[in-house]
Amino acid sequence: MNNEENATSEITFNKKDLSSKTLLLLYKNMLKPRLIEEKMLILLRQGKISKWFAGIGQEAIAVGVTMALDKDEYILPMHRNLGVFTTREIPLYRLFAQWQGKASGFTKGRDRSFHFGSQEFNIVGMISHLGPQLGVADGIALANLLKRNNKATVVFSGDGATSEGDFHEALNVAAVWKLPVIFCIENNGYGLSTPSSEQFVCEHIADKGIGYGMEAHIIDGNNIIEVYTKVSELVQSVRENPRPILLEFKTFRMRGHEEASGNKYVPKKLLELWAKKDPLVNFQSYLRAESILSEESEVEMKEAIMKDIHDNLEIAFKEDIIEPNLTIELNDVYQDFVYLEVSPNAKLKEIRFVDAISESLKQSMEKHKDLVIMGQDIAEYGGVFKITEGFVKLFGKERVRNTPICESSIIEAAMGLSISGIKSVMEMQFSDFVTSGFNPIINYLAKVYYRWNQNADVVVRMPCGAGVGAGPFHSQTNEAWFTKTPGLKVVYPAFPYDAKGLLATAINDPNPVLFFEHKALYRSIRQEVPTDYYTLPFGKASLLKVGNEVTIISYGAAVHWALETLEKNIDISADLIDLRTLQPLDEETIFSSVRKTGKAIILQEDSLFGGIASDISAMIMEQCFEYLDAPVKRVASIETPIPFAIQLEKQYLPKDRFEAELKLLLNY
Ligand SMILES: Cc1ncc(C[n+]2csc(CCOP(=O)(O)OP(=O)(O)O)c2C)c(N)n1
Numbered sequence: 001m002n003n004e005e006n007a008t009s010e011i012t013f014n015k016k017d018l019s020s021k022t023l024l025l026l027y028k029n030m031l032k033p034r035l036i037e038e039k040m041l042i043l044l045r046q047g048k049i050s051k052w053f054a055g056i057g058q059e060a061i062a063v064g065v066t067m068a069l070d071k072d073e074y075i076l077p078m079h080r081n082l083g084v085f086t087t088r089e090i091p092l093y094r095l096f097a098q099w100q101g102k103a104s105g106f107t108k109g110r111d112r113s114f115h116f117g118s119q120e121f122n123i124v125g126m127i128s129h130l131g132p133q134l135g136v137a138d139g140i141a142l143a144n145l146l147k148r149n150n151k152a153t154v155v156f157s158g159d160g161a162t163s164e165g166d167f168h169e170a171l172n173v174a175a176v177w178k179l180p181v182i183f184c185i186e187n188n189g190y191g192l193s194t195p196s197s198e199q200f201v202c203e204h205i206a207d208k209g210i211g212y213g214m215e216a217h218i219i220d221g222n223n224i225i226e227v228y229t230k231v232s233e234l235v236q237s238v239r240e241n242p243r244p245i246l247l248e249f250k251t252f253r254m255r256g257h258e259e260a261s262g263n264k265y266v267p268k269k270l271l272e273l274w275a276k277k278d279p280l281v282n283f284q285s286y287l288r289a290e291s292i293l294s295e296e297s298e299v300e301m302k303e304a305i306m307k308d309i310h311d312n313l314e315i316a317f318k319e320d321i322i323e324p325n326l327t328i329e330l331n332d333v334y335q336d337f338v339y340l341e342v343s344p345n346a347k348l349k350e351i352r353f354v355d356a357i358s359e360s361l362k363q364s365m366e367k368h369k370d371l372v373i374m375g376q377d378i379a380e381y382g383g384v385f386k387i388t389e390g391f392v393k394l395f396g397k398e399r400v401r402n403t404p405i406c407e408s409s410i411i412e413a414a415m416g417l418s419i420s421g422i423k424s425v426m427e428m429q430f431s432d433f434v435t436s437g438f439n440p441i442i443n444y445l446a447k448v449y450y451r452w453n454q455n456a457d458v459v460v461r462m463p464c465g466a467g468v469g470a471g472p473f474h475s476q477t478n479e480a481w482f483t484k485t486p487g488l489k490v491v492y493p494a495f496p497y498d499a500k501g502l503l504a505t506a507i508n509d510p511n512p513v514l515f516f517e518h519k520a521l522y523r524s525i526r527q528e529v530p531t532d533y534y535t536l537p538f539g540k541a542s543l544l545k546v547g548n549e550v551t552i553i554s555y556g557a558a559v560h561w562a563l564e565t566l567e568k569n570i571d572i573s574a575d576l577i578d579l580r581t582l583q584p585l586d587e588e589t590i591f592s593s594v595r596k597t598g599k600a601i602i603l604q605e606d607s608l609f610g611g612i613a614s615d616i617s618a619m620i621m622e623q624c625f626e627y628l629d630a631p632v633k634r635v636a637s638i639e640t641p642i643p644f645a646i647q648l649e650k651q652y653l654p655k656d657r658f659e660a661e662l663k664l665l666l667n668y
Contacts, residue, residue, distance in 0.1 A: 064227030131166025139416015160191020209246030221249030375427030446487030501536030
């Protein structure tokens with residue numbers, strides 16, 4: 001059915017056993033967003049708000065769906081779903097303040113329009129990238145499933161966003177895990193200027209759900225009674241029998257994508273046909289005809305809403321604009337974390353790097369009773385590096401979850417778990433594959449605390465690094481992609497003792513942590529490690545060697561290359577700093593060492609340009625210039641992708657060049 005056929009089908013209301021009170025509430029809840037939007041269009045023309053995405057003509061969906069849910073059930077709306085926010089009864093001045101970038105909004109002026117969430121109202125707003133909403137809903141639904149609380153989760157998407165990979169991953173994960181989530185797709189005919197016919201070729205979006213083995217229904221999105229009754233019935237059914245459902249709501253976008261872009265490209269005839277199907281006007285006529293809504297009570301209703309809008313706008317307009325305060329901004333990037341020191345016990349056992357990670361993970365699973373681990377092949381198979389071997393027996397499959405090959409969706413699901421108060425660790429099979437989950441890490445996890453003070457309690461384990469002859473897609477060390485993104489913490493241990501304690505801290509930390517584990521160290525580096533659970537602090541480097549001539553700064557496998565070089569050259573007197581964590585970075589240890597030695601060399605496994613060595617070098621230049629006896633040196637891999645053949649990989653890596661560079665610096 002195309003947009004024209006959908007438009008010509010009549011709206012037939014059947015109130016079934018709905019009371020007049022409910023019918024009037026449905027009407028009032030649709031009227032409110034309509035009147036707010038009409039007011040916003042005026043304010044936009046007056047230059048008093050900056051942007052508006054109109055949902056006029058689509059109100060029945062947001063309102064009917066929200067009314068079908070309990071208030072403590074999470075709902076994840078998009079940019080045309082004002083009705084979700086108003087039906088959840090968010091005070092209007094807070095919405096208006098949000099759109100004006102004022103402090104009473106939900107993001108302290110840090111994000112615009114509907115890009116916010118609120119735990120108080122159980123609403124999780126979108127990020128601009130649209131699709132990630134769906135995976136986040138999976139995570140919330142997973143939390144509900146694990147808590148066995150019989151709650152449903154509802155998430156919205158437009159027809160355009162169903163072309164995104166996130167949509168397909170989220171549906172697949174929900175289907176495989178039987179998550180109690182309802183995907184509400186508003187098929188309004190267009191994604192910006194692109195008609196549905198250029199977006200997908202299946203007849204209905206509902207067919208996509210069926211493709212994932214999911215129950216799917218088509219609903220007339222302009223018929224409020226149909227939306228409300230059908231969704232109520234399905235929500236109840238999902239609560240009782242947890243499973244995902246896809247709902248396609250046929251509707252139409254009556255205005256431009258956003259007001260400034262207009263809608264000249266939409267055929268006039270379509271707009272005329274759909275205007276006749278206006279959800280509010282039709283429902284009003286029905287209620288009048290049924291003598292449920294009198295003219296008098298309608299005027300009264302309208303006046304009350306208009307007064308509410310007017311009064312709340314006045315509050316928002318009167319509120320002062322935000323005064324920028326550097327300290328407040330910088331302090332709101334990470335959630336406060338009070339590090340709890342758990343000291344190591346005296347009993348030691350020699351273990352490998354890989355065992356240290358496994359042991360730490362196991363002990364954290366014991367300590368945090370609801371901690372969930374997710375990753376490809378991590379359950380019965382134990383993961384490709386066997387780090388989670390035996391975990392299913394100990395903790396069960398609910399907490400040790402094999403995932404489909406859906407990196408984005410799983411990171412988004414981890415975000416959803418965090419929204420529901422559950423910690424998670426995701427094992428990236430190889431750190432190289434993080435590119436397939438890059439968007440939610442960079443745009444969701446990293447920014448969510450700053451945007452609306454919602455933390456992302458997620459650890460992503462990143463088996464990384466070269467020296468194993470595995471070529472361009474299984475050998476990268478890609479920490480620099482993340483150290484430059486505010487909001488993420490980056491940990492990169494070089495020894496079993498550090499790996500065990502730092503992973504425990506990463507899991508305790510309520511912020512998103514990228515935990516790099518160098519594969520070449522997994523089975524080659526052994527150390528005596530305390531047998532019990534313990535923690536180590538972030539932002540504290542370790543001084544592995546003490547000397548006077550030069551400061552060597554490194555992390556990960558490269559620390560071992562530096563150690564080898566010093567063991568070979570026992571006459572060199574050097575401070576060797578193992579950074580251990582890159583974000584936060586222990587600047588003080590670096591600076592005090594360089595002030596003592598007067599020379600600094602940074603050894604990094606990654607290729608040179610844009611790596612963390614460059615930043616450390618710049619910081620030393622700025623902070624220790626007067627103490628330097630030579631330019632700071634950076635030693636890193638060459639500027640090519642990392643090759644497969646062992647002799648090419650050897651040439652690529654800086655290991656063999658380090659000794660010569662170190663001697664050059666010492667002789668400067
Ligand atoms: C990843 C990404 N690509 C493109 C855009 C630009 N964009 C924002 S909304 C939109 C159209 C979305 O269409 P649809 O999902 O049908 O929702 P509608 O706006 O029709 O409600 C586009 C292309 C974006 N925000 N994010």
